[in-house]
Amino acid sequence: MTLDLVPYRKAIEKELCDLLAGPGQEGAAPILPLYAMMRYHMGWLDADLNPVEADGGKRLRPILCLLACEAVGGHWHMALPAAASIELIHNFSLIHDDIEDHSETRRHRRTVWALWGVPQAINTGDTMWTLARLALHRLSDRGCSPTTLLHVVRQLDQACLELCTGQYLDLWFETQESVSLEAYEQMIHGKTAALLSASLAVGAILGGAEQRVVNRYAAFGRELGLTFQIVDDILGIWGDPAVTGKSAASDILTKKKTLPVLYAFHWEAERGYDDLARIYTQPSLSPDDIPSILALLGRCGAHEYTREQARTHYRRAENHLRAIGIDHPAQDALRELGHSLVERTF
């Protein structure tokens, strides 16, 4: 990496700790467990609420935000409240997603709802989201003008709407027999690309970039997000369990409607086949079904198709970054970070 990212990570963690410290005033004692549940989710407390250093995620989005701010000539310290806000938005959505997907573990730890029940987990997510909003007002104290702050607020509100829309589609897909490739792209755009895109746009806005440049960073983030999600789909079927930390072909066993499977469905439908559809109509799949499913995915070239889709989006991402025409170590770091997200497959 061209740039040492450790100072950025440390500053992000400090800002997040600050935001989730809880109210200091008298009489706050009864509500401190609410803040403790959030700190647990972030990886700073264990289930008994003792300090711990657990995996709380890569903090990818806030780093992208700070790097974009710096690349366009801004001071990244100034953008920290926005970077932390974005990370809290991402984590609020994970807390709610875990309830909605009935996931009992995340990053090898029990999820908030699994530990403290669905009602408190919903409210803990809501609280984290509110703190994400309140964090943005700190930008004023760091010299951000009201107009710029409102621009940032609007950008993130819009990204949140896309996040919710993507989640709606994802939940809806579970009840649908078939899903169009367009609806799939709309879903991953909302669930993954929108907030990545906003992270970069917000960084560029706070760094003082003109709208043309902000749009390019937003487009870079969007294409990177799409690439990232499609690579994840590939790894969910063909990934090495030793690397992904998931069981082999995990997305097949859960009948997840990811791009390779959706492509195969459409390929078969166009040709009047229904081999895959017939297997998928079983109430549940077993490991014994995997070889024949992999063979059917092989017949239509689903692996190659999906890899090509990921490559296309990644090429577009690189082009947007190049078109900005900035020569700066932070810009190099953005390119390298982008590459590190996809090198898992090609």
Next chain:
Amino acid sequence: MTLDLVPYRKAIEKELCDLLAGPGQEGAAPILPLYAMMRYHMGWLDADLNPVEADGGKRLRPILCLLACEAVGGHWHMALPAAASIELIHNFSLIHDDIEDHSETRRHRRTVWALWGVPQAINTGDTMWTLARLALHRLSDRGCSPTTLLHVVRQLDQACLELCTGQYLDLWFETQESVSLEAYEQMIHGKTAALLSASLAVGAILGGAEQRVVNRYAAFGRELGLTFQIVDDILGIWGDPAVTGKSAASDILTKKKTLPVLYAFHWEAERGYDDLARIYTQPSLSPDDIPSILALLGRCGAHEYTREQARTHYRRAENHLRAIGIDHPAQDALRELGHSLVERTF
């Protein structure tokens, strides 16, 4: 009523309809059911998503917001996006509360989660909250300056944090044997008073009031909210079923920790009694327990104590409103609205 509130209600409803219409652009079809679930909750669609005119609530908060704006000399039309935003915040919290409290009906209709499941209901609430935020940006189009808009945004973000905190306490109380009267007041402050207070403050801000006046409206709203909740606690035990629409002593049967019961617990504890506590340790209460519980509440004067608390808060509310010193039909309407909320009991 001094003022005809119908034009206000109509304008609020129109603004809300606009905000929940859903995206008009091409390709939006797959996500329209997400907007339909929100419109169902607002009382505009039935469970089959056909148009209907059901009870969607009194729209109390947005009306308070518009009246405060007008009373201080502003044009209430200008504050409509904020009024609608506040109503959406209130309704997002109801959608989530219904999941958290496992309530299958609200206003005689099935709740969103009861109809479409918990995962979609969580996300529908999240989406409504996001639309509430996006609504505020419309204030710019109506001539609101960036600084004033940020003031409004901050006021509502702060109210949302108190809402979440209050909900945390409410859920936590369910697991506690006893709750202090201070914690109870903190809970109803968050759950009821904070957003009512913000509704009035935001109206006054948008009407151009100076900070001293804004603070008075906020205090009026807070005291009114506390009064309202305490009156609700009285009705939950001694209310006439024909008027409240709930079964007699419904809050007793559900062992709800409302003010009269908490007061009786503390009255007994101070005197070394445990008659009420012993009845409440039963896993569940039956209608046969009600007469003895009512007798114990009578022994310590819980009804009188609670009514006196409500009166105290209501007197404070009136004093704040009077101290503003404005003579305007909208101000009279605020006083009358406040009175109509409490006249159910005194």
